Amino acid sequence: MRPSAEHFTSSFSSFRSASSWFELYAAFSTFMMLLRTAINELIPIQIRSFIISKFRAYFFSHSSYKASVHITECWEMNRNELYYAAKEYLPTKIIHDFKVLKVGKLEKQNKFSTALDGGQIVEDVFDNIKLTWICSKIDPPSSHLKLKNSNTLAEKNMFVLTFDEKHREKVMESYLPYVLSAYEATKSGKKVLKIHTKFSDMGTIWQASKLNHPATFEKLAMEPELKKAIIDDLDRFLRRKEFYKKVGKAWKRGYMLYGPPGTGKSTLIAAIANYLKFDIYDLELSSVFSNSDLMSAVRNTSNRSILVIEDIDCNKEVLNRSKLNHDPSENAYLRKMARCPDEKFTLSGLLNYIDGLWSTCGEERFIIFTTNHIDKLDPALLRPGRMDMHIHLSFCKAHAFRFLASNYLDIHGHHPLFEEIESLLEEIEVSPATVAEELMRSEDPDVALGGLYNLLKRNKMESGDMEIKEEEKAPRSG
Numbered sequence: 148m149r150p151s152a153e154h155f156t157s158s159f160s161s162f163r164s165a166s167s168w169f170e171l172y173a174a175f176s177t178f179m180m181l182l183r184t185a186i187n188e189l190i191p192i193q194i195r196s197f198i199i200s201k202f203r204a205y206f207f208s209h210s211s212y213k214a215s216v217h218i219t220e221c222w223e224m225n226r227n228e229l230y231y232a233a234k235e236y237l238p239t240k241i242i243h244d245f246k247v248l249k250v251g252k253l254e255k256q257n258k259f260s261t262a263l264d265g266g267q268i269v270e271d272v273f274d275n276i277k278l279t280w281i282c283s284k285i286d287p288p289s290s291h292l293k294l295k296n297s298n299t300l301a302e303k304n305m306f307v308l309t310f311d312e313k314h315r316e317k318v319m320e321s322y323l324p325y326v327l328s329a330y331e332a333t334k335s336g337k338k339v340l341k342i343h344t345k346f347s348d349m350g351t352i353w354q355a356s357k358l359n360h361p362a363t364f365e366k367l368a369m370e371p372e373l374k375k376a377i378i379d380d381l382d383r384f385l386r387r388k389e390f391y392k393k394v395g396k397a398w399k400r401g402y403m404l405y406g407p408p409g410t411g412k413s414t415l416i417a418a419i420a421n422y423l424k425f426d427i428y429d430l431e432l433s434s435v436f437s438n439s440d441l442m443s444a445v446r447n448t449s450n451r452s453i454l455v456i457e458d459i460d461c462n463k464e465v466l467n468r469s470k471l472n473h474d475p476s477e478n479a480y481l482r483k484m485a486r487c488p489d490e491k492f493t494l495s496g497l498l499n500y501i502d503g504l505w506s507t508c509g510e511e512r513f514i515i516f517t518t519n520h521i522d523k524l525d526p527a528l529l530r531p532g533r534m535d536m537h538i539h540l541s542f543c544k545a546h547a548f549r550f551l552a553s554n555y556l557d558i559h560g561h562h563p564l565f566e567e568i569e570s571l572l573e574e575i576e577v578s579p580a581t582v583a584e585e586l587m588r589s590e591d592p593d594v595a596l597g598g599l600y601n602l603l604k605r606n607k608m609e610s611g612d613m614e615i616k617e618e619e620k621a622p623r624s625g
C-alpha cells in the first residue's frame with residue numbers, strides 16, 4: 148500500500164518535535180556544564196565532599212549490602228580452628244527451638260554433644276548485629292589430598308556467615324574472636340590431657356600418650372599459703388591475656404621447682420597441668436643433641452601446654468654427651484641427623500637459648516624447670532625475671548603428715564601416734580614420698596602409722612650413729 152499525504156504530514160511534525168527535544172537536551176546539557184563549572188570553581192572540594200557524603204547517607208542508609216565470610220573445614224591443609232569453633236557454637240544458638248539437630252556421645256564424655264544437621268539457617272545477634280549462619284557442603288577437590296595427620300578429605304564442609312556489610316569490622320574484630328573464645332573454653336573443659344615425650348634421639352618428634360595422672364591441688368601435701376599462692380598465680384595467668392598484650396609481654400610463665408627427691412615436684416607439675424588443662428611436653432635433656440634439635444622440639448610444642456625440663460642440674464650429663472662420650476662414629480651420625488655438625492653446647496648456653504626461643508613461640512605456655520640442687524644451677528637461670536616463681540618443696544613436716552594421713556588413711560581427727568610421729572619429723576628429714584609409701588603399706592591405720600613410727604625411729608638412730616661417727620672422725624682439739 149502507498150503512504151498517503153496526511154501520513155507524511157504527521158511524520159514530519161513528529162520529526163519536528165523530536166528535533167525540538169534535541170534542542171532542549173542540548174540547552175540543558177550546556178546549562179549543567181556551566182553549573183558544574185561554577186560549582187567546582189566556587190565551592191571548595193572539602194565542602195563538596197561533605198555535601199555528597201550527607202546526600203549519600205540520607206538516600207542509601209537503608210539499603211543493605213550483605214557481606215559473607217566462608218569458614219572452611221580446613222585451612223592450608225590443616226584443621227581450621229574457626230570452623231570447629233563455629234560447629235561447637237552454633238548448636239547452642241538453636242538448642243531451644245531446633246527443628247533438626249544431630250545428637251551423639253563419645254565414650255569419654257559424660258554429656259551428649261549436639262551438631263547442626265546441615266542446611267539449617269541459624270540466626271544470631273551480637274551487639275545488635277544480625278548474623279546468619281548456614282552450613283554447606285564443598286565438592287571435594289579432584290586430587291585426593293589428605294589432611295596432615297588425618298585421613299579426612301580436605302575441604303568437605305564450610306559455614307557461610309552473612310551480615311550487613313557495614314558491620315564488617317565488628318564481625319571480624321569482635322564477633323569471630325568471641326565465637327573462637329567460647330570454643331576454647333569448652334574445649335579446655337572436655338580436653339583429654341596428653342603427655343608428650345621426645346620420640347627419638349635423632350628426630351624432633353614428640354610422642355603423645357594420655358596423661359592419666361590423678362594429681363590435684365586438693366591431694367597435694369603442701370603449706371596452705373604456698374598452695375594458695377600457686378593457685379592464685381595460675382588463675383591470674385589465665386585471665387590476663389589482654390594484660391600481657393597491653394604491656395607487650397609474651398603470654399607465658401616460668402616456674403622453677405626445687406627441693407630434695409620425693410618432695411612432690413612431678414606431682415605438682417601434674418596438678419598444674421590438670422588445673423590449667425594444659426598438655427605436658429616432657430623434655431629430657433639427655434634426648435637433646437644440639438641447639439637445632441632443641442629448637443625443633445620447642446617449636447613443635449602446641450599452645451596451652453607446659454614444657455617441663457626436669458633435673459636441669461644434671462649439667463655433667465649434658466656436657467659429657469657433647470664431649471662425644473659414645474662411639475665416635477655413632478656421634479657423627481647423630482650429629483648429621485640433627486643437622487648440626489660439630490655443634491656443642493653448655494647447659495647455661497642451652498638454657499639461655501630455650502629462654503629466648505621459647506618466648507617467641509606461641510602463647511598460653513608454661514615452662515617448668517625442676518632441680519634437686521638449686522645451689523648447683525647456673526646463676527643466669529636464677530636471675531630475677533627469668534623464672535616468674537621459685538617454688539621450694541621440702542621435707543615432710545607436721546602439716547604435710549596430717550594431710551597425708553587424712554588422704555591415705557582417712558584419719559581426720561586424732562590418733563595416739565600422731566604426736567610422736569610429728570616430733571620425730573621435726574628432728575629428721577623425710578620426704579613426703581617416703582611417708583606416703585609407708586602409709587600405703589596397710590589399710591589399717593594403726594599398722595600403717597606404727598610402721599611409719601618405726602621407720603622414723605630407725606632413721607633417727609641411723610642419723611645419730613652417723614653424727615657420732617663424724618664426730619669421731621673429726622680431729623680432737625686440745
Ligand SMILES: Nc1ncnc2c1ncn2[C@@H]1O[C@H](COP(=O)(O)OP(=O)(O)OP(=O)(O)O)[C@@H](O)[C@H]1O
Pocket residue numbers: 366367368369406407408409410411412413414415519579580581583
Ligand atoms: N607433697 C606431696 N603431696 C602428696 N604426695 C606427695 C608429695 N610429695 C610426694 N608425694 C608422693 O610421692 C611420690 C613421688 O613424688 P614426686 O615424684 O612428685 O617427687 P619429686 O620431687 O618429683 O621426686 P624426684 O625429684 O625424685 O623426681 C608421688 O607419687 C606422690 O604420691
